[in-house]
Amino acid sequence: MRRDIHPFYRTVVFHDTSVNEYFKVGSTIKTDREIKLDGQTFPYVTLDVSSASHPHYTGRQRSLDKEGSPARFQQRFGRFFGGEA
Known part of the structure; x- marks a missing residue:
């Protein structure tokens, strides 16, 4: 192993x-x-x-409605993909 190439661990x-x-x-x-x-x-x-303040680890994370994102996508862009002119 080469000397003096590894960082100091402490x-x-x-x-x-x-x-x-x-x-x-x-x-x-x-x-x-x-x-x-x-x-x-x-x-x-x-x-x-850190893990002590991040919402994911503290349980304060806001979860999105599972059906919300696809429904919003369909509402915005459904007319382009639904065959309507």
């Missing part, structure tokens, strides 16, 4: 600023920022969205 703190949630995850991301957490210093990265 524990990094990701901060979801929308819900003020912190995650410690192993990562190779490069950052110059640091944070002191639990008495230790870790590299620090801020996020706008």
Whole structure:
């Protein structure tokens, strides 16, 4: 294996600023920022969205009506494909 070609893997703190949630995850991301957490210093990265705030993971996602999209398509474009002039 060649030396000095692999990125440095370490524990990094990701901060979801929308819900003020912190995650410690192993990562190779490069950052110059640091944070002191639990008495230790870790590299620090801020996020706008994570699994703690994304609507899909939190159950707040709005689902579309299953019949709605095809019905809207037919309403808009049905006259072109329905044989009407």
